[in-house]
Amino acid sequence: METPSKDGDIELPEYSGPILLYNENVVDHFTNPRNVGELSDSETDGFGLVGDPSCGDQMKLWISVKAKRIDKIVFKSFGCPGAIATSSMLTDLAKGQPIYVAKCITDDDVIDALGGIPERKKHCSLLGVLALQAAIKDWESRQASDGEQV
Amino acid sequence: MIYLDYNATTPLDHRVFEAMVPYMNNHWGNPSSPYSFGNQTRIAVEKSRKRVADCLGCKPVEVVFTSCGTESDNLAVRGVAHALRNRGNHIVTTAIEHHAVLQTCKALETEGFRVTYLPVDSDGAVSLEDVETSLCPETILITIMHANNETGVLQPIEGISALAKERGITVHTDAVQSAGKLQCRLCELGSDLISISAHKFYGPKGAAALYIREGTPLEPLLAGGPHERNFRAGTENVAGIVGLSHALDLAAEASDSECRRLRNLRDRFEKQICSMVPRMKINGRSAQRMPNTSSMSFESVDGESIVFGLDLKGIYVSTGSACSTGDPEPSHVLLAMGLSPKEAQGSIRISLGKNSREDDIESAAAALADMIKRLRGISSTESAAH
Numbered sequence: 001m002e003t004p005s006k007d008g009d010i011e012l013p014e015y016s017g018p019i020l021l022y023n024e025n026v027v028d029h030f031t032n033p034r035n036v037g038e039l040s041d042s043e044t045d046g047f048g049l050v051g052d053p054s055c056g057d058q059m060k061l062w063i064s065v066k067a068k069r070i071d072k073i074v075f076k077s078f079g080c081p082g083a084i085a086t087s088s089m090l091t092d093l094a095k096g097q098p099i100y101v102a103k104c105i106t107d108d109d110v111i112d113a114l115g116g117i118p119e120r121k122k123h124c125s126l127l128g129v130l131a132l133q134a135a136i137k138d139w140e141s142r143q144a145s146d147g148e149q150v
Numbered sequence: 151m152i153y154l155d156y157n158a159t160t161p162l163d164h165r166v167f168e169a170m171v172p173y174m175n176n177h178w179g180n181p182s183s184p185y186s187f188g189n190q191t192r193i194a195v196e197k198s199r200k201r202v203a204d205c206l207g208c209k210p211v212e213v214v215f216t217s218c219g220t221e222s223d224n225l226a227v228r229g230v231a232h233a234l235r236n237r238g239n240h241i242v243t244t245a246i247e248h249h250a251v252l253q254t255c256k257a258l259e260t261e262g263f264r265v266t267y268l269p270v271d272s273d274g275a276v277s278l279e280d281v282e283t284s285l286c287p288e289t290i291l292i293t294i295m296h297a298n299n300e301t302g303v304l305q306p307i308e309g310i311s312a313l314a315k316e317r318g319i320t321v322h323t324d325a326v327q328s329a330g331k332l333q334c335r336l337c338e339l340g341s342d343l344i345s346i347s348a349h350k351f352y353g354p355k356g357a358a359a360l361y362i363r364e365g366t367p368l369e370p371l372l373a374g375g376p377h378e379r380n381f382r383a384g385t386e387n388v389a390g391i392v393g394l395s396h397a398l399d400l401a402a403e404a405s406d407s408e409c410r411r412l413r414n415l416r417d418r419f420e421k422q423i424c425s426m427v428p429r430m431k432i433n434g435r436s437a438q439r440m441p442n443t444s445s446m447s448f449e450s451v452d453g454e455s456i457v458f459g460l461d462l463k464g465i466y467v468s469t470g471s472a473c474s475t476g477d478p479e480p481s482h483v484l485l486a487m488g489l490s491p492k493e494a495q496g497s498i499r500i501s502l503g504k505n506s507r508e509d510d511i512e513s514a515a516a517a518l519a520d521m522i523k524r525l526r527g528i529s530s531t532e533s534a535a536h
């Protein structure tokens with residue numbers, strides 16, 4: 001056992017508070033992110049990969065589409081707590097929605113649904129939105145090429 | 151809570167607090183007042199100066215009290231540059247300095263000074279050869295830190311001072327992270343100016359000092375009264391100064407055994423993390439470094455998410471220096487050591503101190519390993535199916 005220095009022991013103040021400026025909802029989505037995962041190639045109808053060069057964050061998002069509705073949506077994220085929480089919330093918002101609705105989800109919608117995030121973290125919420133739009137675009141182009149083949 | 155960020159700041163030692171109380175209470179006179187009541191505080195300031203001088207290994211007249219490490223750094227770097235602008239315009243520093251030095255150098259560049267930012271090796275240390283080749287007849291100042299705040303890596307200050315002495319170049323050393331933590335009389339490093347800050351060694355915030363070797367050319371930052379031998383105008387922070395000297399004294403007493411205790415704990419922490427977490431590295435591991443500091447990089451995770459996740463569990467660590475938290479830029483120190491921006495982004499620093507206990511270290515290591523595992527599970531840069 002290490003013996004700590006005897007004299008001069010300093011009482012540290014009791015502090016266990018919620019954290020920085022993130023609200024409970026953000027903490028929850030960071031701690032228990034929804035819809036984390038990957039889809040296999042056969043399940044995937046659209047895939048989006050985006051990076052935020054300003055902070056180095058990266059996100060991958062997969063969708064499967066049934067009757068022009070988002071049937072499955074999963075993501076993986078390399079990034080800060082803000083990026084993880086907003087990505088999680090975005091997938092919750094988009095799940096089960098018709099494509100035309102999912103397409104219109106904005107970063108503000110995600111932030112509102114979380115009850116706000118710190119100002120300097122607002123750019124993080126764009127990452128998920130852009131990944132979803134990229135995945136939808138991918139689905140659309142797959143649709144178009146399928147159409148041509150017919 | 152488990153506090154593992156002693157390089158950011160330390161709690162005030164209760165004995166230091168007790169020593170300060172009279173000067174926030176009954177002894178509130180101005181040290182510059184001409185009557186006996188003010189004289190009590192004058193005596194306290196001068197006794198503190200003597201105490202600090204004894205700890206550093208210099209004369210009392212060579213100690214100037216300031217308000218923070220940043221002020222000491224600014225006074226040293228700007229002060230020498232301005233005093234010697236007629237002799238030369240070249241300053242040598244490193245890419246891994248604290249922002250207090252780096253930003254001061256940047257500001258001096260806009261005034262026409264030329265600054266060389268020396269690289270460091272992959273272990274985070276500057277080489278004496280690089281320092282030597284950077285010097286030219288116009289070089290007036292070398293400002294290089296003692297211990298790096300993020301990695302704890304020690305720089306070869308004695309060698310640098312020797313090089314500078316041969317050429318008549320002034321040397322400043324930011325020793326904010328090593329003062330009171332290493333068994334070493336800082337003035338033996340040979341520098342002409344040395345910055346220290348009380349809150350890094352269980353003293354109060356808002357109290358710092360600059361050692362100025364007698365005869366070192368220096369212009370003050372502030373215009374005003376003749377306080378601190380004309381180097382630092384403004385009424386002295388008497389309680390803070392008393393606290394600083396008391397804290398430095400206590401730190402010097404304890405530092406040898408405390409160094410060994412902290413090194414053991416730190417090494418144990420690193421060993422545990424290395425055994426539990428694959429694809430990680432310890433930055434500056436084979437360099438000479440502070441016994442209390444560990445900088446670690448983990449593949450595929452973001453440092454801020456680690457810090458936040460541990461914060462939720464009551465464990466306090468940091469990404470880089472406390473000053474750059476909230477800064478989306480990856481650590482300039484780690485980039486200078488050759489880490490990629492992604493590696494730097496996945497880095498955290500732990501720094502131990504007086505209250506660090508073995509069981510805390512064990513719980514923290516376990517919690518950190520868990521956190522890395524969880525974050526890697528949701529990371530898009532982990533290769534699974536895609």
